[in-house]
Amino acid sequence: MPTRILPAVGDADAVRSITTLLSQLPDAEPVAPVIDSTQLVDTLARLAAESIDELPEVVVVHERIGPVPALELIREVALRFPAVGVILVTSDASPGLFQAAMDYGARGLVALPLGYEELASRVQAVAQWSVGVRRHLGSGGDVFTGVGGTVVTVSGAKGGVGTTLTAIQLALAAQASGRGTALVDMDLQTGDIASYLDVQFRRSVVDLAAITDISPRVLADAVFRHDTGTALLLAPGEGERGEDVTDRAARQIVSALRSRYEVVVIDCGAQLSGAGAAAVEMADTALLVTTPDVVAVRGAKRAVRMWDRLQIRKAEETTVVVNRHSRGTEIQPALIQRITGTAIAATTVPANFKELQGAVDAGRLHELDGKSTVKQALWGLAGELGLVKAREPGTQKPGRLRGDRGSVSFRRRRETGG
Numbered sequence: 142m143p144t145r146i147l148p149a150v151g152d153a154d155a156v157r158s159i160t161t162l163l164s165q166l167p168d169a170e171p172v173a174p175v176i177d178s179t180q181l182v183d184t185l186a187r188l189a190a191e192s193i194d195e196l197p198e199v200v201v202v203h204e205r206i207g208p209v210p211a212l213e214l215i216r217e218v219a220l221r222f223p224a225v226g227v228i229l230v231t232s233d234a235s236p237g238l239f240q241a242a243m244d245y246g247a248r249g250l251v252a253l254p255l256g257y258e259e260l261a262s263r264v265q266a267v268a269q270w271s272v273g274v275r276r277h278l279g280s281g282g283d284v285f286t287g288v289g290g291t292v293v294t295v296s297g298a299k300g301g302v303g304t305t306l307t308a309i310q311l312a313l314a315a316q317a318s319g320r321g322t323a324l325v326d327m328d329l330q331t332g333d334i335a336s337y338l339d340v341q342f343r344r345s346v347v348d349l350a351a352i353t354d355i356s357p358r359v360l361a362d363a364v365f366r367h368d369t370g371t372a373l374l375l376a377p378g379e380g381e382r383g384e385d386v387t388d389r390a391a392r393q394i395v396s397a398l399r400s401r402y403e404v405v406v407i408d409c410g411a412q413l414s415g416a417g418a419a420a421v422e423m424a425d426t427a428l429l430v431t432t433p434d435v436v437a438v439r440g441a442k443r444a445v446r447m448w449d450r451l452q453i454r455k456a457e458e459t460t461v462v463v464n465r466h467s468r469g470t471e472i473q474p475a476l477i478q479r480i481t482g483t484a485i486a487a488t489t490v491p492a493n494f495k496e497l498q499g500a501v502d503a504g505r506l507h508e509l510d511g512k513s514t515v516k517q518a519l520w521g522l523a524g525e526l527g528l529v530k531a532r533e534p535g536t537q538k539p540g541r542l543r544g545d546r547g548s549v550s551f552r553r554r555r556e557t558g559g
Contacts, residue, residue, distance in 0.1 A: 143170040144268040145197035149181040149214070150174055150230075151206050158255065159201065159230065166261050172197060178209035178217075185222050196225050198271040199264055204231040204253075208422070208452060212245045213392050217423075219246025220355075220396040224275045226267035230255065244353060290321075290403045292395060293526065294424040297411035298431035298441035303464040303490065304328075306497070307430050307519060308408035309337055309506055314523035315404040316371045318530040323364065323372040323402040327391070327417050328410025329383025332376030339504040340365060345377040350390040355397040369507050372402065383414070391416035395423050404528050411440075413447065422453050426526055429483065432465045433472040438480055445481050456482040462522065465492040488522040490515060 146163050148171065150156045156174050163171040175181045181200070188195040200218060204211050215227050226248040231238060234252035242250050248270055249263040293311065297304035305328070312324035325346065326332035335342055344363045349355055364372040374394075377383055386394075398405045407424070409417040421427050431441040441461060448454045461481055463474050466489035478485040496513040500506050509516045523529050 143168050144199060144264065146171045146199045146201060146264065147181070147184070147197040148174040148201045148203070149176075149178070149206050150201075150203040151176050152203065155203055155205070159203070162255055162257060162260060163201070163264075165257065166264055169264065178206055178214045181206075181214065182217060182221070185218065185225065189222060193224055193275060196222060198226060198268040200225055200227045201251075202227055202229050202247075204229065204233070209392075212241060213389065215242065215247050216245045216393060217396045220393075221400050224271060226271040226274075228263055228267055290399050290401075290405055291426070291528065292399055292405045292407065292420075292424045293426045293428060293528065294327075294407045294409050294417075294421045295428045295430060296409040296413075296417070296421065296444065298429060298437045298444060300411045302411070302430050302432045302437055304410060304430050305332075305334060305337060305408050306506070306515075307428070307462060307464065307490070307522075308406050309334060310509075310516060310519035311523045311526070311528060312371050312404070312406040313369055313507055314520040315406070315528040315530075316369055318523075318528075320403040320528070320530050321372075321401075322370075322404040322406065323374060323398050325374045325394075325398065325405065325407040325420075326376035327386075327407050327414075327420055328412075329376050329386055329414060329416060330380035330412070332408065332410060334373065334408060335375050336504055337501070337506040338367060338373070340367065340373065340375070342373075342375050342378075345375050345382075346394060347377045347382045347385050349374075349394050349397075350385045350387065353393070355393055357401060360397050360401060367507070374398070383416075386414075386416045388415035388419040391419040392423065395420055399423075406528075413444070418448075418451065418453050421448065424454075427454050427459050428462050428486070429459055429481075430462045430464055431477065433463055433470040433474075433477065435472070438472060438477055441477070441483075442481050445483055457484065459483045460486055462486045462488075462490065464490040466490060467492050486522060486525060488518055488525050490518045490522070 146169055148159050150159055160171055163169055175184055202211050218227050228249045228251055229242045229247045230251050232253040239250050248267045251260050251263050295304055295308040312322050316322040326334040342365050348363050364374050367373050407420050429441055431437045445456045445459055449456055461483045474485050491514050493515055496515050500509045
């Protein structure tokens with residue numbers, strides 16, 4: 142059986158040289174190259190959704206691939222697609238880089254300029270390893286076997302616009318529909334998901350920050366299983382410990398969660414940290430919550446421009462959600478879309494704080510009345526985003542969006558001891 146090899150190379154000249162050499166290898170079947178990290182992960186996810194046997198045995202990652210750095214990309218591929226062997230092609234063949242590549246999950250390293258013998262030997266060894274892993278996966282094992290869930294980040298244009306409320310209800314809607322869901326509090330210094338859901342916890346996202354190989358068992362020990370079935374990975378009780386969660390750690394944590402759950406909702410808060418930036422960059426959908434007032438909309442515009450300057454995410458790849466919306470508001474969604482240059486969610490969240498106050502003050506947001514127009518809107522948003530599993534014909538829907546009602550304001554609720 143020929144060895145399928147997928148090159149991931151961003152440089153045009155390097156693409157030609159690598160594909161030419163790969164085509165000369167015995168029993169090799171190079172497939173069309175991908176030009177960036179996003180295309181690589183999307184291609185592997187599409188193939189894995191069909192069957193593990195559709196995945197290439199070998200992926201060759203060039204050192205200048207982007208936008209995700211080569212080593213971080215190798216880590217994500219190794220976590221999400223454990224049956225694929227990755228080879229790093231690099232001009233730096235030092236022992237230090239070799240060790241780092243192995244730590245991140247590569248199965249081999251080949252130095253530039255490429256030589257036929259070295260490349261052939263490494264491809265053959267990695268292909269044999271990949272075949273062995275697939276046999277192991279066929280009999281089960283304590284490894285990630287999922288093709289990768291959907292990651293949604295929820296960020297705020299400023300504090301108090303409803304970021305946490307939105308994240309919680311999206312996660313609850315996904316879980317209630319039958320999808321395995323994780324809710325992550327990446328608002329590392331001031332996150333309060335635990336307060337909203339009346340949770341006392343010992344472990345937090347910080348406990349995963351120093352772990353280089355997050356196995357399913359390690360991940361299971363860190364998450365808190367809520368009464369609703371939602372898996373919670375919470376912010377630390379001591380805000381200063383949030384600094385331990387670097388952008389590199391965040392990438393590993395998000396990749397591990399994505400491989401374990403169908404839906405991962407991440408509350409990134411209103412302040413951009415390195416960890417939050419990494420999560421937004423990796424997300425399938427990045428939401429930015431705003432209220433229809435001048436200060437919040439200016440904040441949304443600043444956030445979008447900053448994400449673009451830092452090459453985290455383009456404006457057109459960001460979706461703005463309008464909270465506390467009413468038809469009488471002077472600033473309407475269409476105007477916000479023009480100001481920010483983003484996509485805009487078709488579902489708006491009506492302004493009706495009275496519906497929320499009891500559940501918020503009691504720390505029981507998961508018990509919010511199903512008749513609440515705010516809940517109906519947010520669960521409708523979950524449907525719009527594709528987070529809710531389709532119901533069988535004839536089953537009752539959880540509550541329909543009724544349009545604009547009343548008045549919602551959002552307050553940060555009282556701190557609890559965590």
